[in-house]
Amino acid sequence: MASSHETAVNQIAAAVRAFSSQREPFRIFHGSTNSTRPAHDGPVVDISGLDRVLKIDENSRTAVVEPNVPMDKLVAATLARGFIPPVVMEFPGITVGGGFAGSAGxxxxxxxxxxxxTVRSVEMVLATGDVVRASPSENPDLFQGAAGxxxxxxxxxxxxxxxxxAKRFVxxxxHRYNTVSETIAAVRRATEDAANDYVDGIIFSKTLGLVMTGQLTDDIPPSTTPQTFSxxxxxxxxxxxxxxxxxxxxxxxNNNNNNNNNLSPPPTDYIPLAEYLFRYDRGGFWVGARAFAYFPFVPFNRVTRWFTDDFMHTRMLYRALQGSNMAAGNVVQDLSLPYPTAGAFVDHTAETLAVWPLxxxxxxxxxxxxxxxxSCSADGQPQPMLNIGxxxxxxDAVDVFVAQNRALEAKLTELGGRKVLYSQTFYEKAEFWSLYDAAWYDGLREKYGATTLPxxxxxxxxxAGKMRRKAKGRGRWAGRLAASGVWPLPGLRGIYCAIKSRDxxxxxxxxxTYWNGVGAK
Known part of the structure; x- marks a missing residue:
């Protein structure tokens, strides 16, 4: 296995070295992607074959993996040894390399x-073709800089x-709240409770918020049926x-603890661990409901969700979105803010976009x-943030869509927030670099020979100009039909691409899944 990995890495390094000698920029092809950013043209280095779990060491509590290992494959391998990664992205198709190169919270x-x-070290092929190892003790500046x-x-x-x-269940x-501010405050309190292993929330409307707190456990009350979602x-x-x-x-x-008014226990589920980790996969949180809205003759109910289940997993949803050329018309953003300004941002999106849930x-x-x-506090100390999905x-109109996103970015900056950069970004170049440490980043690019990389x-x-041209329809006839925006051609094109992927x-x-034996003992 190690020899096969080294052979693959040597081939990748040789390809990179050839581009480097000619000072030719290139991009990296990973295979499928969960990014909503548009694809770019140009020479590529194919690393899609690096998709294996190489080693799991129970003594050191580590896993050594290649970058294109998806989360479901990683979790299955580690659970078989009684472990899980501390942070697991909620979509099964997101890869280890994607999580390292992006901002996966x-x-x-x-x-x-x-x-x-949660990564201890990373092997990297630099843009020069050199193969190096980066960790807190080896090339620590590269280790910090490569992440994200x-x-x-x-x-x-x-x-x-x-x-x-790992344990068997979560x-x-x-816990329900009736205002945005109460829900946000409750999320922060829940993170301060040492008993909680998992905390997230959903705001369904200005008057209905939900905070969910999870604890790993091997115990389940008698006669309790585990709740599954796969x-x-x-x-x-x-x-x-x-x-x-x-x-x-x-x-x-007026109550700052987690007890209900009548002191009754909160609704509680016992969810098999892997089922919890990937609980948002079917329906892609709630984005899958947009597909039913696009085809209004298909009702949104339990029977139709069962019938269309093949298309409602996130791998297929991403394929359909990317194939449909419907980037405009859908806002897909993760935006992180300091707790004190998060509520104001929710108020802003409620007024301007009216997107729920969050x-x-x-x-x-x-x-x-x-x-x-x-983000840092007034005294310069880093402070926790709240990500809002x-x-x-x-x-649908490109110009209006771009304007909506630019207004969203401006409000985010005003409130001290930052985007998660997997999503579409419309900042002007000077504006973008005013938000990040360009000198630090450019120094790393020079030091490690990465200036030929994007x-x-x-x-x-x-x-935005390219998006407008694409919306007018250029390229192959199927792409032109999808780009026309004439209902239902873009949606049908997306379905075709999803089926073609065979995902x-x-x-x-x-x-x-639990019913395939993972966690069922």
Missing amino acids: ESSSFRYGYFDQ TAGTLGIATKLELSLIP KLEY GAWDPWFYLHASQQARKCPPHNN WLCPLRATRGPTFHPS LWGAAA SVYDKVHVD YLIHRQPCW
Whole structure:
């Protein structure tokens, strides 16, 4: 296995060295992607074959993996040894390399930080073709800089991850609140409770908020049926959570603990661990409901969700979105803010976009320089932030869509927030670099010979002019029809691309679900 990995890395290094000798820029091809950013043309180095779990060491509690290992494959491998990664991205198709190169924060990130902060070391092929190792003790500046910089300092080819002991279930409690400010305050309080392993929230409207607190456990009350979310007849998690929220009265405004007004216990589920980690996969949180709205003759109910289940997993949803050329018309953004300004941002999006629900994910304080969302208090100390997942309908017209996003970016900056850079970014270049430490980043690019690689700005910026030209329809006839915007051609094109990918076969034979034996003892 190691020899095969080394052979693959040597081939990648040789390809990179050839580009470097000619000073020719190139991009990295990973295979499928969960990014909503537009694809770019140009020469590529193919690393899609680096997709293996190389080693799991129970003594050191580490896993050594290649970058294109998806989360479901990683979790299945580590659970078989009684461990899990401390931070697991909630979509099964997100890869280890994607999590390291991006800003992956999940419901355990209030404790462990971003996914890359659970990485112990990384093997990289630099833009010069040299193969190096980076860790807190070896090339520590590269180790810090490569995390979250979208692969612009080199190519990650092997990562060593920390692991923690797994348990069979997550005991998940649901706590309801009746204002945005109460919900945000409750999220922050929940992160300060040492008993909680997982914390996230959903704001369904200005008058209905939900905070969910999870604890790892091997115990389950007698006669309790585990709650699962991976089966075609199972509920989508957000719909289930909404039902749980309505089972209990809202918390007392004057009560700072987690007890309900009548002191009754909160609604509680016992969820098999892997089912919890990927609970948002079916329906892609709630974005999958947009597909039903696009085809209004298809009702949105349990039967139709069962019938269309092949298309409602996130791998297929991403394929459909990317194939449909419907980037305009959908806002898919994760935006992180300091707790004191998060409520004002929710108020702003409610007035300007009216997108509901919103996801709340608390994040541990992160020290810069970094491209991760980060913020400092008045005395210069890094402070925790709250990520807000804003995913829903926006304008179809490109110019209006761009204006909506620019206004969103301006408000975010005004309130001291930062974007998660997997999403579409419309900042002007000078504006973008005013938000990040360009001198630090450029110094790393020079030191490690990465100036022939695209910069972070090059990778994340959306060319509005190119988007307009694409919307007018150029290229192959199928792409022109999709770009025409004439209903239902873009949607049908997206369905075709999703089916062509055959990603639905992965979810028909999953390796991690409770009913396939993972966690069922």
